[in-house]
Amino acid sequence: MGHGSQFCHARGAKLLDAQRLTKTYRVGTETVYALRDVSFSALQGDFIVINGPSGSGKTTFLNLIAVIDRPTAGEVFIENQATSTQSEGQLAVLRKTKIGLVFQSFNLIPVLSAAENVEYPLLLQRRPKPEREERVRALLAEVGLSDLARRRPSELSGGQRQRVAIARALVSGPMIVLADEPTANLDSKTGEAVMDLMRRLNEEHCVTFIVVTHDPAVSRYAGRRVRIHDGRLEEGEGDGVAAPAS
Amino acid sequence: MGWRLPLRSLWRNRRRTLLSLAVVALGTAVSLFVLGFLENSRFQIQESTVQEYGNLQVASSKLWNNEADGYDYLIFPSDEERVTSQLRTESGYRGSTSELQFPGLLGTGRETQVIRAIGIEPENEVLDFAGYAVAGRGLERADTAAAFVGRTLAEKLSLSVGSVIMVTLTTVDGAYNASPFTVAGIYKYSNERFEQQVIFVPLAFAQRLLNTDGVDRIVVLLDTIEATNPVASRLAAALETDGTDLVPRTWDDLSPFYRQLASYFNALFAFLSLAISILVFFIILQVQTLAFLERTREIGTIRALGTTQREVFGLFFSESAWLALLGSCMGVGLGAVLVGAFNAIGIQWLPPGTIEEFTLGARIEVKTALVPFAVSLAATLLSALYPATQASRLRVVEALRIE
Numbered sequence: 001m002g003h004g005s006q007f008c009h010a011r012g013a014k015l016l017d018a019q020r021l022t023k024t025y026r027v028g029t030e031t032v033y034a035l036r037d038v039s040f041s042a043l044q045g046d047f048i049v050i051n052g053p054s055g056s057g058k059t060t061f062l063n064l065i066a067v068i069d070r071p072t073a074g075e076v077f078i079e080n081q082a083t084s085t086q087s088e089g090q091l092a093v094l095r096k097t098k099i100g101l102v103f104q105s106f107n108l109i110p111v112l113s114a115a116e117n118v119e120y121p122l123l124l125q126r127r128p129k130p131e132r133e134e135r136v137r138a139l140l141a142e143v144g145l146s147d148l149a150r151r152r153p154s155e156l157s158g159g160q161r162q163r164v165a166i167a168r169a170l171v172s173g174p175m176i177v178l179a180d181e182p183t184a185n186l187d188s189k190t191g192e193a194v195m196d197l198m199r200r201l202n203e204e205h206c207v208t209f210i211v212v213t214h215d216p217a218v219s220r221y222a223g224r225r226v227r228i229h230d231g232r233l234e235e236g237e238g239d240g241v242a243a244p245a246s
Numbered sequence: 247m248g249w250r251l252p253l254r255s256l257w258r259n260r261r262r263t264l265l266s267l268a269v270v271a272l273g274t275a276v277s278l279f280v281l282g283f284l285e286n287s288r289f290q291i292q293e294s295t296v297q298e299y300g301n302l303q304v305a306s307s308k309l310w311n312n313e314a315d316g317y318d319y320l321i322f323p324s325d326e327e328r329v330t331s332q333l334r335t336e337s338g339y340r341g342s343t344s345e346l347q348f349p350g351l352l353g354t355g356r357e358t359q360v361i362r363a364i365g366i367e368p369e370n371e372v373l374d375f376a377g378y379a380v381a382g383r384g385l386e387r388a389d390t391a392a393a394f395v396g397r398t399l400a401e402k403l404s405l406s407v408g409s410v411i412m413v414t415l416t417t418v419d420g421a422y423n424a425s426p427f428t429v430a431g432i433y434k435y436s437n438e439r440f441e442q443q444v445i446f447v448p449l450a451f452a453q454r455l456l457n458t459d460g461v462d463r464i465v466v467l468l469d470t471i472e473a474t475n476p477v478a479s480r481l482a483a484a485l486e487t488d489g490t491d492l493v494p495r496t497w498d499d500l501s502p503f504y505r506q507l508a509s510y511f512n513a514l515f516a517f518l519s520l521a522i523s524i525l526v527f528f529i530i531l532q533v534q535t536l537a538f539l540e541r542t543r544e545i546g547t548i549r550a551l552g553t554t555q556r557e558v559f560g561l562f563f564s565e566s567a568w569l570a571l572l573g574s575c576m577g578v579g580l581g582a583v584l585v586g587a588f589n590a591i592g593i594q595w596l597p598p599g600t601i602e603e604f605t606l607g608a609r610i611e612v613k614t615a616l617v618p619f620a621v622s623l624a625a626t627l628l629s630a631l632y633p634a635t636q637a638s639r640l641r642v643v644e645a646l647r648i649e
Contacts, residue, residue, distance in 0.1 A: 068550050
């Protein structure tokens with residue numbers, strides 16, 4: 001399926017490089033640091049879990065590397081390409097071609113069916129209909145939702161919705177999937193199933209996964225673990241350990 | 247998602263969509279009804295104006311420009327023939343008749359009244375007013391000193407069929423002349439003032455009284471009102487080439503009342519359309535802004551997935567385009583039903599200054615329907631610009647934070 005095995009020969013290539021990222025907010029007259037001088041890189045095939053308590057700057061960091069927000073200082077490179085100088089339109093193209101996103105609240109489009117939600121990124125890329133249908137069918141099969149393809153998000157359970165979101169994140173063959181608290185709205189058993197799925201897809205597709213979570217249970221899936229505390233990044237156990245080869 | 251996402255978003259929020267559609271449809275329907283009513287009134291006035299003036303009249307420029315010295319504007323038989331020959335070449339030409347108008351003093355022995363006498367060719371097919379007789383008859387070819395007087399004048403001077411009146415006038419040579427006339431009939435007309443001032447007499451007798459064989463105008467009737475301007479242009483060009491000072495004037499040129507009324511109707515419709523459009527604009531703006539606020543997170547999501555600002559704008563704008571299109575179409579349908587119902591009721595109305603009731607109605611044609619349709623469409627699309635622009639300019643990260 002997709003880019004998986006084709007690109008696995010490039011395992012270990014640097015895909016994402018964040019250099020000295022700082023993000024501040026103004027609260028009244030005060031400057032609040034959400035991130036301070038954070039540097040980070042991710043290689044192809046990595047499965048990285050970023051831990052940290054609420055308010056530590058995890059989501060801010062994820063937003064910056066997902067190029068949906070811009071840093072106050074520092075630079076995010078994707079495939080050695082600086083992003084700070086790119087226009088909104090160029091960043092949108094970057095997001096739709098190279099980055100897949102999984103949200104804590106699933107963020108599916110409520111008026112579209114499961115299959116149509118998965119199809120959405122391919123429509124943005126103006127892929128031909130036969131290709132879209134084939135990829136949607138394959139991805140839904142891979143996340144175990146072939147039978148529920150026509151259901152609307154409101155007709156799916158939390159775990160099923162998150163699986164649709166994962167399929168949507170992977171459908172256009174991104175290099176990196178960024179997941180923000182993907183298990184936070186799921187019970188522990190469903191959360192485990194979702195993490196198992198992400199890990200399997202990481203191995204099979206050779207796609208880099210970066211998962212932000214405050215749930216310590218998720219850390220055991222990490223090939224590499226990073227901790228953010230008070231806006232600073234600390235490498236944790238498993239530092240530098242790549243995901244197992246497929 | 248092409249057309250799917252906007253349509254499904256509209257379907258998902260059915261109550262809001264129905265409200266928007268109702269607002270657009272009602273606005274369109276009311277505009278259409280008002281326009282249809284004004285168009286019908288204008289049409290009726292147009293018809294009666296053409297009945298009164300003909301499609302066009304040909305006269306000397308001296309008469310049209312009030313530059314006459316005595317009766318030096320008269321048209322004599324050779325020029326009259328030249329005009330009618332030219333008119334006979336026109337396919338829409340139905341007929342023409344000549345008139346000779348003159349001011350006079352009408353006396354009954356007890357009372358006098360200033361009048362305008364119109365010498366007409368009796369039983370002509372163009373303009374003889376015989377159909378308006380309420381007592382007696384219209385003028386006939388055999389008549390000589392016969393008069394066809396208005397109802398208001400007859401009431402004022404206590405005239406009836408067979409009454410004898412004396413008309414005093416000045417001949418073309420400046421001499422005084424007077425002649426008794428027998429009232430052959432009494433006519434009614436939609437204009438009270440016209441009824442009181444105008445009497446019709448046979449043209450030949452009028453010429454004899456004025457001591458001339460000339461006429462002051464040639465009244466032309468065409469098959470359709472639409473043919474008026476093209477025929478008038480061609481006739482004007484031909485008369486100019488012939489070197490005469492005869493000039494055609496069209497019915498709407500001849501009736502300042504119609505021109506004023508047409509301008510008034512246009513202004514009235516423009517004002518009402520504007521008021522309705524503003525109302526539609528602000529209601530749809532409100533509804534769409536609310537929709538945009540409710541869907542902030544969804545906008546954040548699709549932007550995060552790589553949808554560009556332009557695509558988000560297109561998405562929201564196309565939702566409004568569907569609303570505008572469907573609402574305007576429904577409005578035209580609703581307007582047609584309203585017009586049908588109104589025409590079926592057949593309300594009678596007596597306009598101020600007139601003596602005869604007429605049936606109020608509304609008249610719609612495809613081109614009439616296009617105006618309110620286009621105005622509603624434009625108002626709805628314009629109202630979508632602001633929320634669509636706001637939606638496209640949302641910062642992704644902020645939109646995603648909204649619960």
